[in-house]
Amino acid sequence: MSDDAQTAAPSPEDALRSARLLARAEAAVMALFATRAYELGWTVRSKLSGILDHVTLTCDAGHSTQVTPVTALHPKLGSTIVPAPEGGAFLMATGMTTLGAFPMALQECQHCARKRWEEAARASFAAYAIETDLRILADAASPDGYPVKEVRCLQGHEFTITAMNPRTPGRVPGSTYGFTTGFDGAGDPCVTCLGISQTPKLVEFRRRAREQNVMILDVMSDRIAQTVRLCCVAGHLTSVGINTGLKRELLCARCSGAGVRPEPTVYYVVTDGAIVKPGISSGDGRGRLDTHRSQHGLGQVRRLITDLPVGAARDIERHVLDCLASQGIRPVMGFEYFDAAQIDRVLELADGWFAANLPNFPWTVTA
16 A cells, blocks of 8 residues: 555544544633633633634623634634534644644723723822823813813913823723823823924924023913013023024023113103103103104103113102002003193102202203
8 A cells, every 4th residue: 555545544543543632622722711711700601512602701790792712712713713524623724823822812801991991090190190290270071971170281281181091001091082192191191292392493492491591481382483481590581482582592682682672871751731751761862752752742851861870760760650659640541651730740759869869960951
């Protein structure tokens, strides 16, 4: 008899041995399935008959599912195994790997897992807010039934966020939760801060502010055209557009010398018979007086003192305005426009300051 004939016709002992091995392997799969189901909290509600037969499982909360033991071991494995033509054993397609190489595909009840994750995420939201520098302001309405909080980030941006910690381990949250931190809970929870961190000019502006010890006093948006107020290490209070500031060597406008007004050295008092305005200016003051004359009709100059020492103009202006305020005299427009009935009081306060502080300074009283 040829070798081919011997291969095609195995001995009765070999056939029996193969059938027993297959039956033993099927029993091992069933045992592995039952053990795995128990470990994941499932209760088997139907008879375990074969690895390709559907089995009903229920969790402690009453949720049920139907699986086949072999598919539960691996989703694609069930399509590669068919019943053997003889007996209750199974056959595996040629080229498939062994059962030991397949991971278990049966998982715990997803409804229960989601509920446990949500409970843990809600409980740890306060810690998440502290970790990410969020200040909780108030509760907010949520159309999807999840708890929502109004919060403010460290940079001052206010927004609403699902009041659940997306970093809670054990289950990756789905998009239905409405997190702003991405699918895995990583990243900045503030969308505005996230936008700033992804815009190169905004990142560069913040970096240069830190390097130059400049405080950004306004809440930054995600717009590069925004103008923000700054306080530099020298104490200068200035404002600058983000685009404009990046073109300077120094962000502080006064330190860089850009857009700095000359120190005022002029004090004046003008009127039109109905309104009186004291004020300060620089140079010879004529430009400012022309503006008052053309815009408000204030053409009568009652005082014009020029070439004052540095700081004197601001001191006299503060003295006159503070005294008027303490006496209950309020401006009728803006901060320095008063009723003309107060002109004598304005002149008296100004002249008194000069007599007390600059008695020898030459100046002329004009009608």
